Amino acid sequence: AQSVAQPEDQVNVAEGNPLTVKCTYSVSGNPYLFWYVQYPNRGLQFLLKYITGDNLVKGSYGFEAEFNKSQTSFHLKKPSALVSDSALYFCAALSSNTGKLIFGQGTTLQVKP
Amino acid sequence: NAGVTQTPKFQVLKTGQSMTLQCAQDMNHEYMSWYRQDPGMGLRLIHYSVGAGITDQGEVPNGYNVSRSTTEDFPLRLLSAAPSQTSVYFCASSAGGAQGYTFGSGTRLTVV
Numbered sequence: 668a669q670s671v672a673q674p675e676d677q678v679n680v681a682e683g684n685p686l687t688v689k690c691t692y693s694v695s696g697n698p699y700l701f702w703y704v705q706y707p708n709r710g711l712q713f714l715l716k717y718i719t720g721d722n723l724v725k726g727s728y729g730f731e732a733e734f735n736k737s738q739t740s741f742h743l744k745k746p747s748a749l750v751s752d753s754a755l756y757f758c759a760a761l762s763s764n765t766g767k768l769i770f771g772q773g774t775t776l777q778v779k780p
Numbered sequence: 781n782a783g784v785t786q787t788p789k790f791q792v793l794k795t796g797q798s799m800t801l802q803c804a805q806d807m808n809h810e811y812m813s814w815y816r817q818d819p820g821m822g823l824r825l826i827h828y829s830v831g832a833g834i835t836d837q838g839e840v841p842n843g844y845n846v847s848r849s850t851t852e853d854f855p856l857r858l859l860s861a862a863p864s865q866t867s868v869y870f871c872a873s874s875a876g877g878a879q880g881y882t883f884g885s886g887t888r889l890t891v892v
Contacts, residue, residue, distance in 0.1 A: 676820070699878045710870065711823075711883040718878040757822060761880065766811050766830050767838065768872070768881050772822035 669694045671760050673771035680748045680778055688743040688774045690758030699761040700741040701768070702732055704754050711757065717741060728752070748778045782806050786871050786884035793861040793891045801856040801887050803871030811874040812854040813838070813881065814846065816867040823870065829854055830876075861891045 671692045680686045692698060699718050703711040715726025722734045732743045741758060758771040787802045805812065813828040815838075825838030827846040835846050843865060845857040854873075858865060868888050872881040 673822075699880070701880055703883075710885045711872075713880060713882075716878065716880055759823075761878075763877075766874070766876060767825060767828060768813065768874075769825065770815070770823040772820060 669760070669762065669767075669769055671758055671769050671771040673756075673758055673774045675774050676772075677775045677777060680776070682750050682778055682780050683747050686743075686745050686748045686752070686776065686778070688756050688758075688776060690741045690743065690771055692739050692741065692758070692760045694760040694762055694769065696763055698763060700732075700734065701759040701761065702726065702730070702741075702743050703757045703759060705757065705773075706754050714743070714756075748776075750778050750780055752776060753778045784871055784873050784882050784884035786869075786887050788887060789885065790888050791890070793858070793889065795861060795863060795891060797861050798857070798859050799861065801858075801869055801871075801889070803854045803856065803884060804852050805854075805871075805873040805882070806852065807873060807875070807882070808851060809873035809875050809882075810851065811876050811881070812848065813872045813874075814844070814854070814856045815870045815872065816840065816865075817870060817886075818867050826856065826869075858889075863891045865889065866891045 702714040717734045784805045814826040815823040829835045829848040871884045874881040
C-alpha cells in the first residue's frame, strides 16, 4: 500500500532557531511531493512542491524542503522559525500513475517566543 | 475566480439521515477529490475523480457515494449518516500532473 509518514506528532522550536519537519514516503514510481500548511479552522494552503531537478526546493514564507531519493524523504526546513509559523503541517505524495494525492498524518509545529 | 467552493460550512445530522456535501470548482480542473480530516489521522482520501463520468474509491469509501456529471461539480453523498462520519470534509481539485491540488475551506459535519 502506498503511504506517507510523518513520524513526529509535534515539533517544538524556539523562535529564531532552525526547524525541521520530517516526512518519508512509500509511493510507486516517481511521485510528486508536496507540503501544505493548515492554520486553525482553515483549509490547506500550498507551501512548496518537488517535481524533479534540484533536491532543495524553496517555497512560500521562507520554507524549503530537501528531497532525498535514496531515503525516500522530503523534510521541510526553515532557517529561522517565527511564532507565526505555528500551525499543522502536512506532507503529501501525488502518484503520477493514478493522480491520487496521499497525505501523512500531520505534524503540529509549535514555535515559542 | 472563486477556486473550490464547498457548502455548507457546518452541518449537524441525526444518525440515519442522508445529505449531500456540495463541491464546485471554476478552474476547469479534471481531477477532484474528497478527503476527511480526523485528529491524528491526517487527511484520508474518500473518493476521487479524474474527469466527468469517472470516479474511483480512495482509502475510506464506505458510507459515501459520489458522482461526476460535470467537470465543475463533485458532490459527496452520505446515504445513512453514522457518528463515525463526524469529521471535517475537504474537497480539492487539480489540473493534473504536477500542478497539485487546490483545497476548499471545508465542511464541519457532526452526526449525533
